[in-house]
Amino acid sequence: MSEPSDEQAAGQHYLICGTEDCQENGQFYCNACHRPLCEQCRDDHIKNPKTKAHEIVIYRYRKHQLPVEKCELHPTRNVDMFCRECKTPLCSKCSTMKEHKGHEFDDLEEIYAEKYALQQGEFSKIQKYFLPTTQGLKSDIEEDATQIKKIMESIRTSMKAEAGSLKNLVDEVTKENIENTYTMEKTLLKMLKSQETKYDDYIAYLGKMSDEFEEYLSITNQKLLFSKTLKIKLIPETTRPVPPVFTAGRFSKDDVAKLLGKVNVPNTKPEKRKIQPMETVTAHMKSTEKQLEQSKEKSDMKPTLSLSSSVTKVREYSVPGVVNAHHVSVEKSGRLWISDDNGNLVQTDLQGKQLQKIQTSGWREGYHTATQDGDLIYTDRSKKVIYRITPDRKITEFIKTGEWKPLSVYSSHINGDLLVGMFKDKEAKVTRYSKAGQEIQSIQMDNQGQELYSYPYYITENVNGDICTSDWNKKAVVVVNKSGQHRFSYTGQGSGFSPYGICTDVLGHILVCDYNSNTVHLLDQESGFLSAILSSKQGIEFPRGVCVDDENNLYVGQQRTNTVKVYKYLH
Known part of the structure; x- marks a missing residue:
């Protein structure tokens, strides 16, 4: 009986x-006999003294039978062994030959079964994972290809202009060189004409000498021979002329590229496309969309909430343990986390009493954030690690960022994702991590292939999913949508914009120091x-950090003081 394929068996x-x-239904399989067995025949097979040692398994776990292949040296024998030393299949009679004396052999059918199972597993991966995942990546590539075509067309236009300029120079130099060859030719021909004249004169001289010799040799003038x-x-x-030699220009493509300008790939390590299991990506997208919708519904529930005509200070905290009150994070409980530019990170209660203090490598950046679950996340750019502090004050290493230095961090109120601004050398990017610490998005370039970020000092997320980054080096607030597409950059009012702390509120406003x-x-x-919602009129000097809590209170940290001031600006 021929063995059915897996597809036939399934069908x-x-x-x-x-x-x-x-x-009966052959739900079992004898790997020795290579045939399916029903339950009763399996039992009989096990009881039979001749077959009781056979390996019987459930059909889907069977070993596939080795295809029949005759030995070339012994045509009556089947190839069923594998020589480890020679690494070649052979028959049992081959194994007795002197060429294989002392060698070790494996059952070729066992090797075949292992290879078959391995390849079948790989085939299954193609259908269930690799193919659908690759199709998703292909869509991304198609978008990249469209953009690359635009960029490359612009480059080609520039190259043609450069080539046209060089061509004009080449034509000019070639014309001068050709004119020079005519001058050389004229000089050489003049010299040859002079030599030709010299020999004409000598030939005339020889004619005259011939006449004289004839006269001397005449019988009538024999006396001349003695006189x-x-x-x-x-x-x-x-002299023969030395003809000019044309020495071809000794140049390579690199030499021409130096003249014309060369298209180079920027000295930036290409960012790998993130390959996620389809179910993970789909689940995350559904979760984010649902939470965005819920966030929108919550916003819609407050139609009367709007900007107040005035800003009112409601309280202030003097924070012990910090020199300057820079970045501020507010927990759901109302407790605060405040950091200064000496690496001090302090937690206080509602009365401003210090609850705990941590020494970090942080400076003036927004390197900590309170999560919706009550944890605090903070970055350590020196160690390239992101830490988590749980409500019971336990500090654990949460995420390692590799060669990238984590700078700013924000815990999404939409889905709990972490948004991290990071840099290395002269590169910067924003990376999104799931609540579990899995990297799910990396944002570095805009649609024109230009760097979006230089030094992402502070970071936050708006109610519509926009990622808002305060970039100190770029002197701008850089905003991208949730997919990482650049929306706009805000560079202040007039010159000298120096952005620091940034946050958003329930109405989608962006507040930046x-x-x-x-x-x-x-x-x-x-x-x-x-508007400039806060200024010296409200007692603000050197604002560094801003944060809005669930009650729409605006917290402001300042340089040169450890006081955090709280304002109401919505009603």
Whole structure:
């Protein structure tokens, strides 16, 4: 009986037992006999003294039978062994030959079964994982390809302009060189003409000498032979011209590239496309969309909430343990985390009493964030690690960022993801991690292939999913949507914008500190400047950090003081 394939086995109602005259379901398989067995025939097989040592397994775990292949040296024998030393298949008779004396042999059928199972597993991976995942990546590549075409067309236009300029120079130099060859040719021909004249004169001289010799040799003038001896002048010497040699230009493609300008890939390590299991990516996308919708519903439940005509200070905290109150994170309980530029990270209660203090490598950046679960996340750029502090004050290493230095961090109120601004050398990016610490997104370039970030000092997320980054080196607030596409960059009002702390509120406003003008700017979701909501008029000097809690209170940390001030600006 021929063995059905896995596809055939799956397609028919049941497998037929391989025992003669038995039509029962062959749900088992004898690896020695290579045939399916029903339950009764399996029991008989085990009881039979001749077959009780056979290996019987469930059909789907069977070993596949070795295809029949005749030995070339012994055509009556099948190839069923494998020589380890020679690494070649052979038959049992080959194994007795002197060439294989002392060698070790393996059962070729065992090797075949292992290889078959391995390849079948790989085939299954293709259908269930690799193919659908690759199709998703292909869509990303198609988008990249469209953008690359635009970029490359622009490059080609520039290259043609450069080539046209060089061509003009080449034509000019070639023209001068050709004119020079005519001058050389004229000089050389003039020299040759002079030599030709010299030999014409000598030939005339030889004619004259011939006449004289004839006269001397005449019988009538024999006396002349004794009176004078004629001598012939030597043939004048001339030189052959040294013809000019054209020496071809010794240049390579690199030399031409230096003249024309060369297309180079930036000295940036290509970022690998993240390959996630489809079910993980799908689940995360559904979760994010659901939470965004819930967030929108919550916002819609407060139609009367709007900007107040005035800003009112409601309280202030003097934070013990910090020199300057820079970045501020507010827990759901109302407790605060405040950091300064000496690496001090302090937790206080509602009365400003210090609850715990941690020494970190942080400086003035927004390197900590409170999660919706009550934890605190903070970065250590020196160790390239992100830590988690649980409510019971236990500190654990949460995420290692490899060669990237984590700078700023924010815990999403939408889905709990972590947004981390990081840098290395002259590169910077924003990375999204799941609540479990798995990297799920990396944002570094805009649609034109330009770097989005330089030094992502502070980071936050808006209610619509936009990622808002305060980039100190770029002197701008850089905003991308949840997919990482650049939406806009805000560069302040006038010159000298120096952005620091940044946050958003329930209405989608963006609030950012401008250290240069000692103000806090209020923007809408589309980068529109609404007002300098806080300034020296409200007692603010050198604002560094801003944070909005669940009650829409605005917390402001300042340089040169350990006081955090709290304001109401919505009603």
